[in-house]
Amino acid sequence: MKKVIYVALATFTIACTSNNNNSSTNPTDSTANEQATLKAEFFGDSITLDSAITLEELKVLMADKKELAVKVTAPINAVCKKKGCWMELIAGDSSTLRVTFKDYGFFVPKDASGKTATILGIAKVEETSIADLKEYAKDDGKSKADIEAIKEPKRELVFEASGVILQ
């Protein structure tokens, strides 16, 4: 008889404990996830975070291509300080990728440097003119001497993004 009572009490305790655990964890987890997603900022076209490759992977893919539609994620190294009209992403090997925004149709916050960007768009190898290189340097707050030292165009990998997520 006593055994039966013990079993009943144990069952009751387990049921209560399980109930308490659930009430204290599930909603909290879901709130934490929501908050993480809410921290993301979206610019340009609506895009998602999935299936993005790293900057290093992009460079490997572009070794034998002139143009590629792709989604990339990488930290932001610099942003146009005047308008937020371009940004520069940085790879693990310190190489960088300049990102402009399709049709000058959207910008990113000027203080976005240090965040991680996920970008969807077209990667291209093209020549950047001396005038453009000087303008980028000026937008980046480089010194007059640094700007005047730019004497040659640069053939480089660049990116035109149609959508950006910042985290």
Added chain:
Amino acid sequence: MQFKTLFTLSAICCLVLAIACTNQTATDKTIAKDSTGIEIPPPEVRGLDTAESCAKPTKYPNQDKPMALMMRQMADHAQKMKDLVLANKPITEQAFPFIRFHLVEPTDPDVLQPQFFENARLLQQSHQAMVKAPLAKQKEMYTAYINQCINCHQIYCSGPLKRIRKLTLDFKE
């Protein structure tokens, strides 16, 4: 007697489990608590952004200067003018007045040089020629107007050049 007691206790156990499960389901549907133990209703109840509603993208997050805002308006006008020209319809001054962008604050004050104001004067001249031209001449005048935009942006702010080139009549992707 023993069987009866066993049966009653089993029934109580089942009842307790059933109540526990019901409470659990109800709890799942409500409610997180903050650090002070106050219940936090779900975001949709609070009227806050959920992950989905938050995904609405922004276009221009920085406080842009008036000249940049006017340039955007000019770009919108130019796109509409291009569509009209291609459809062989007239561009009128009433619909597309000249926007005096050169009189307001620019993003970069360094652009305010004599050459910049001369370029603005030339642009206004080409705008007048375009809106006053007979329909047969509008393609030519529109092209001259867009070329003025390109000439100036090659000197002062090359960022929008790609977009401006898309406004030329012969642009192909």
